[in-house]
Amino acid sequence: MQSQAKQKDIPNNFPGIPPFPDDVSTAPLLRLSSGKLLEGDSAEHIRLFQASTDIGFFYLDLSDSDQGSSLLGDADDLFQVGETLFELSTEEKKQYDFSEQNSYFGYKAQGAMVVDKQGNLDRNEFYNVSKDDIMGISDPLPAPETLHKSRARLGSFMHGSHAIVTLILDILNDQLALPKDTLSNLHRQQAVSGDQVRFVKAPPQPEDDRRTALGQHTDFGSVTVLFNRLGGLQVLPPGADAEWVYVRPLPGHAIVNLGDAMVKFTNGLFRSNIHRVVAPPGLQAESTRYSLVYFARPEDSAMLRRLEGSDLIPVMEDGQTEEEINSKDWIIRRALGRRVDRGNDLDFEKSAGTEQLSRRIKDQH
């Protein structure tokens, strides 16, 4: 545990926005320290391993290391960029929707995706910016002026997020006693991958019609680094009787979670928690909600299958089979499979990830 004194130094609410209410259930996520993780504090490394196996979600205090603080600074700047970006006209934003070209980078309008099997539509806009585009690994995609002007900041944020992800992967690699660099070699910054920054905007919903803004899902990739100001994110803890609980955003912290690839690499040892976004709780429901996310994903050509070389990774059970699929195809199937604007036959289950495993309900296959 971090000392009480240390935790008290960090304010619980963000200045200038309505407070997160105290009377809603929240997830008791571990708060890990970026400073301690970087210093090689072995107790903190064990806590990271625990969080990865139990819940797959944790807070990362970025305020206690230089590397973390600089990432927080970039995130603050990009929150401003996100606000300006979404102020563009719908007509202009739609020019940057590349889903017709089988790409999930660029813009997704509100209501372009289903949130459930019933076909209800989402209530948030996305803008996804490719790491490879910003790092000069792929040709640049057409983008609005606001993003052109922010390429340096985006690059710095991507670099900082990728470094934090690499730190997490290296510690987990060590905890699993996998051959050195097994995980980081599947996530080289200069390799072609689906890594992206996502800007999210969800406007306030009418009081008499508040619904799920972003449907329940597990993240598709390896590690997600999320910055929130307003509540609304909820996680479904493991177990048959689990109920949705909010993740309270904390100043100075990122919310970090593992995605499907980490479940597949460890044959279910690590957990990718189901989460969704609903209207912000209490007084916060009147405000527009913005989030900023870095999604780290395995390199496009990486096969999403059980890794060899660790005694901690469960062996395949009799009759258990693995789908032969690489990271690129997995991400495309998951990212575009629930889009309603592509004229494809929507099959909700076909675009599912590791949700069943995430429930951790015995005898459920």
Ligand SMILES: O=C(O)CCC(=O)C(=O)O
């Ligand atoms: O906006 C958030 O808080 C979470 C967004 C999210 O889960 C996602 O984009 O995958």
Ligand SMILES: [Fe+2]
């Ligand atoms: Fe997510």
